[in-house]
Amino acid sequence: MMLDPVMRNRDQANHQFVHIIKNGNPASVNSRKIWKETEKRLQEKEIQYAVYSTEYAGHAKEIAKEILNKYRTRTVLLIVGGDGMIHEVINGAASYSHAVIACIAAGSGNDYARGVQKIRNVSEITHLLNESEHHTDVIDIGEMQYKHQKMFFVNSLGLGFDASICKAVNGSKRKKHFQKWKLGKFIYLYYLFRQLFIFRPFPLQIEADGKKKTYNKVWFIVVANQPYFGGGLKIAPAASVHDGKLHVIVVSNIPSFLFLLMFATVFWGGHLKMSKYVEQFMCSRIHMATEEDVPIQADGEIVGYSEVDAKVVPEKLKVISK
């Protein structure tokens, strides 16, 4: 594919330049509004930019690689989209040390913007972009291996109930309706209730930093690189992109009604007090396996089933952050 971006603000005196990778198939009216505001703010700040719109799922990764192969000095990639777009771009960009990632949150969950970038306000982000060299952070990311396929993740990797919700949401025709009316976040809630009646807890074996453990009735295991998942649920409050560790949360042996109650407390991290059912620990690498056909999600995308390895890759990615 040849790069054919739409160039903007080329004659401005300011030397900041950003490459914008934008979801070319935005589901919501809100995403279009966010894009209009982004263009307005970039013009106000006299930031030069080129726009690349995705044409299909997976395109953002290819675009990121192509930009980074063409421009060999510090290159800011501004993603206009949600966590799915971020996941793709990071997988294209993480191996290039001159890449710097920034995000305008225009998806349904937006956990990257919430937990890593720590800003979702368009005006604030463009302000930081204008002084991007002062706001560049180097963060840890995760790397997973499923069969022979390796992939990075930046938010979390999960096996079980959380992934079953992602699978239902991503395959849902209702998603567009929810997003259209700015209710993108509520689709996760809708499927949470539905999956509660369908999902069957499963046996799980793990090996974390060499220590083996077996669980009986697991609802889910999440390996978190930052605190948030599922569109604002504070699943791993202590997780940090600077500690060189992955934070693991295992929820098991919990009755359905308590499980639902637990989800209500996740918004403020209260679930960790239910220590009979919720275990947390940190590690650098982990192997997880079940014999059941249980889905695996990485940053909200379904990446495999039943068995996966993960490790932390310290200080791997440059990002704009508050």
Ligand SMILES: Nc1ncnc2c1ncn2[C@@H]1O[C@H](COP(=O)(O)OP(=O)(O)OP(=O)(O)O)[C@@H](O)[C@H]1O
């Ligand atoms: N032009 C396109 N046509 C079809 N699918 C696309 C296109 N561009 C991107 N995608 C896919 O759309 C998916 C979702 O996009 P995005 O991450 O912007 O929103 P989201 O899923 O609502 O966000 P979140 O993960 O925060 O809920 C991405 O995983 C990407 O693969």
